[in-house]
Amino acid sequence: QVQLQESGPRLVRPSETLSVTCTVSGGSIGTYYWNLIRQSPGMGLEWIGFIYYSGSAHYNPSLKSRVTMSVDTSKNQFSLNLGSVTAADTAIYYCARQSRGLYFDFWGQGILVTVSS
Amino acid sequence: QSALTQPASVSGSPGQSITISCTGSNTDIGAYTYVSWYQQEPGKAPKLLIYDVTERPSGVSDRFSGSKSGNTASLTISGLQVEDEAVYHCTSYTSSSTWLFGGGTKVTVL
Numbered sequence: 001q002v003q004l005q006e007s008g009p010r011l012v013r014p015s016e017t018l019s020v021t022c023t024v025s026g027g028s029i030g031t032y033y034w035n036l037i038r039q040s041p042g043m044g045l046e047w048i049g050f051i052y053y054s055g056s057a058h059y060n061p062s063l064k065s066r067v068t069m070s071v072d073t074s075k076n077q078f079s080l081n082l083g084s085v086t087a088a089d090t091a092i093y094y095c096a097r098q099s100r101g102l103y104f105d106f107w108g109q110g111i112l113v114t115v116s117s
Numbered sequence: 118q119s120a121l122t123q124p125a126s127v128s129g130s131p132g133q134s135i136t137i138s139c140t141g142s143n144t145d146i147g148a149y150t151y152v153s154w155y156q157q158e159p160g161k162a163p164k165l166l167i168y169d170v171t172e173r174p175s176g177v178s179d180r181f182s183g184s185k186s187g188n189t190a191s192l193t194i195s196g197l198q199v200e201d202e203a204v205y206h207c208t209s210y211t212s213s214s215t216w217l218f219g220g221g222t223k224v225t226v227l
Contacts, residue, residue: 035216044120045155045163045206047216058214094162102210103153103168110162 002027004095004108012089012115018082020111022095029053029071033098034078036069038091039110046091050098051078085115121146121207123219129197130227137222139190139207145217147188151210154183154192157221158203166205167192199226 008020020036036048049059051069059067063082071078082089095108122140129135139146139154146152152170155163165174167183170190180195190209194201207219 037218044123044220045208045218046120047208047218060215061213099168101169102149102151103165104155104163104208105165105168105174107162107164 002097002106004097004106006093006095006108006111008093008111008113010111010113012085012113013117014086014115015084018080018085018089018113018115020080020093020095020113022078022080022108024076024078024097029073029076029078032100034071035096035098035104036080037094037096037104039094040088040091045094048080048082048093087115089113090115119217121209121217121219123205123207123222125220126223126225128225128227129194131197131199133197134193134195135197135224137192137194137205137207137224139192139209139219141188141190141209141217143188144213145188145209145211146185146190148212149210150185152183152185152190153208154181155206155208156203157206163206194224197226202226 003025005023012018030053033050035050051057057069066083068081092110094110096104097106099105154167156166157163170185204221
């Protein structure tokens with residue numbers, strides 16, 4: 001059974017860079033698309049972007065100028081960097097695997113990242 | 118890209134059927150059969166409930182069913198049970214190769 005685990009700083013200062021790392025266990029990171037999705041407090045879900053194991057990535061146009069995703073196949077990890085953060089970026093950040101089809105079949109438990117001075 | 122539109126809340130009595138709508142546009146829901154639904158219990162990650170508009174993963178009760186007409190997808194919960202209380206999210210693939218989510222619908226069992 002595939003499992004995803006998010007990790008990273010829980011508190012980030014405004015204007016700095018938010019980083020989340022997702023570790024995949026129980027399966028290989030190869031041949032799948034890996035996604036970051038966030039949920040602001042009391043709000044709906046927002047797709048941030050995906051990265052393929054080869055390193056090609058695609059981002060939400062509304063966040064594209066501030067987002068970079070990367071993958072490390074040797075560690076079975078993928079990561080998110082979100083720059084120039086504000087309080088509006090405070091959210092639970094989830095890692096999710098995109099199945100062979102077009103849906104998210106495995107999710108991490110999520111990590112709450114707060115942007116505050 | 119605007120989020121998909123879901124009602125904020127839907128309620129029903131045990132045993133009843135309820136339907137949650139999810140409205141998009143002809144560049145997302147209307148363009149593809151890649152609509153999926155997720156159930157999110159308090160403090161937990163979303164769980165896949167329906168994919169490809171109508172398909173259920175193994176282990177998901179057949180009380181949950183999905184459909185689509187035009188730019189609107191729907192999730193129906195039949196024989197409503199107390200344990201169905203949760204927030205339900207819809208999502209659709211889009212013509213920009215991105216994903217749109219709805220705002221989520223809180224289901225309350227009266």
